[in-house]
Amino acid sequence: MIMLAEQLSHSTSATRRPEPGQPHHSAEPSNQNVPLKHLAASHSMLRQTVSIVSRLKFRKTLAFMLRSSLSPRLTLRWLRFLGEYTEQHTFAPPHDDLIRKSLSSFLVHRMAWKTRFNILTQHFELARQLLCPHVLQALWRGEKIELGTICGRERAYHLQLLLSDHCGSRHEGAFTVRLVDATDDALLCMASFVFVRRPGQSYSLIVGGLQGSARADAKRAVISATRDLGGLRPKDSIMLVLKGLIAHGATSYLIAVSNSNHVINHRTSKRRKRKLPDLNAYWLDRGGVPFPPFGFRIPADPAINEGCGSRRSNTKIAFWKIGANLITRKGNN
Numbered sequence: 001m002i003m004l005a006e007q008l009s010h011s012t013s014a015t016r017r018p019e020p021g022q023p024h025h026s027a028e029p030s031n032q033n034v035p036l037k038h039l040a041a042s043h044s045m046l047r048q049t050v051s052i053v054s055r056l057k058f059r060k061t062l063a064f065m066l067r068s069s070l071s072p073r074l075t076l077r078w079l080r081f082l083g084e085y086t087e088q089h090t091f092a093p094p095h096d097d098l099i100r101k102s103l104s105s106f107l108v109h110r111m112a113w114k115t116r117f118n119i120l121t122q123h124f125e126l127a128r129q130l131l132c133p134h135v136l137q138a139l140w141r142g143e144k145i146e147l148g149t150i151c152g153r154e155r156a157y158h159l160q161l162l163l164s165d166h167c168g169s170r171h172e173g174a175f176t177v178r179l180v181d182a183t184d185d186a187l188l189c190m191a192s193f194v195f196v197r198r199p200g201q202s203y204s205l206i207v208g209g210l211q212g213s214a215r216a217d218a219k220r221a222v223i224s225a226t227r228d229l230g231g232l233r234p235k236d237s238i239m240l241v242l243k244g245l246i247a248h249g250a251t252s253y254l255i256a257v258s259n260s261n262h263v264i265n266h267r268t269s270k271r272r273k274r275k276l277p278d279l280n281a282y283w284l285d286r287g288g289v290p291f292p293p294f295g296f297r298i299p300a301d302p303a304i305n306e307g308c309g310s311r312r313s314n315t316k317i318a319f320w321k322i323g324a325n326l327i328t329r330k331g332n333n
Contacts, residue, residue: 044093045083052096064100071113074103081121086140089128095142097165105171105266107194107208108257108294119194119206123174126195126203130327139163139175148322149182150237150315152228156182159241159322164192171263172209177241177323179234181221187213188225189234191242202250205242206294208257210235210279230312237319239286243300244323251300256283258295 053061068075078101082094106116127136135145139162147159157179164176173192180187192209212218212235226233246254257263259280280295288296301320 045079045086045099048093048096049079049099052099055096056100060100067102067104071103074113074117078103078117078120081124085124085128089133090137090140092137092141094140095163095165097142097163097170098140101165101174102171105263107171107173107206107263108261109263109265110261111293119196120174122197123194126197127175130195130203130329132328135161135326142166147177147241147326148318150229150318150322152225152230152315153311155225155228157188157225157229157237158182158185159319161326167192169209169211171266172257173207177238179238181225186215186221188222189213189238191238193242196255198249198251200250204246204249204251204254206255206257207242207298208263210238210256210282229315230310232312232315232319235282237315239298240301240316240319241323244320244325245327246300247320247324248327248329253297253299255291255294256288256296256298258283261293261295 103113103116145161150157160178164173169192174194176192178190193205193207198204283296287299291297
């Protein structure tokens, strides 16, 4: 089996495939061949990066500068990617938190920085192809996307999509789907992920984290929501949304990071004790099979059809459809 990490370890030029009918340009041109507009975009990104220092607290500024100094070449490549992506696709500067994105502890514990960089840039290239332009542009600016509302017996629940940096999971992915109670916006569950290319011009996603609320009454809220949704747990509801996101591709599985590969292992032992309950048990319970170097491969349910009858089945359809309807490009992506 060809390992996914090996496919991703090539330079980003291998992941930036031209659209049909469009000329192909080298992803690593020399400075002499870089158009002036690209240089201007890079210069603008440099100004924004420098100005971040005045907007951050001292501790965050120090951490950002330290990470940049440890891998200056990769940092410059990331800034260049942000500048070109802004100019070509989003037409607005990225949120500061995207500039500060940490490649030293992202998605998978002990993965090479270069591989993380390739995964992250690949994610945004796929997001450009899969999402509506206005959705991508809003996320790029750091805005929250309201995906839809699901009604239970007595309560309503909102599904939201936003940058992982804005919900406490910046190391676990690039985008995060959240399920919240519509009454008080209390978090019930969230999953952070990245899109990733798969063989045959298809795509899937890697789930870097699956978290519940840290509130004292979180367990009671989850039990109440499960009953209200006809027995469907918030965690399973989020997974249905993620499976909907890959429903139009040719890949029949999504990828999940295991306990041992979770980025929380980058932290001290005291911080690690506060991580989520055993993720491995959940992935295995959902039909997961080992899939190095990430953890598990989780089968995606076949396309869900109408007319299943029960409240629980109809609720599952509603969650799945919210994910499936977010993708605009269908077929073998």
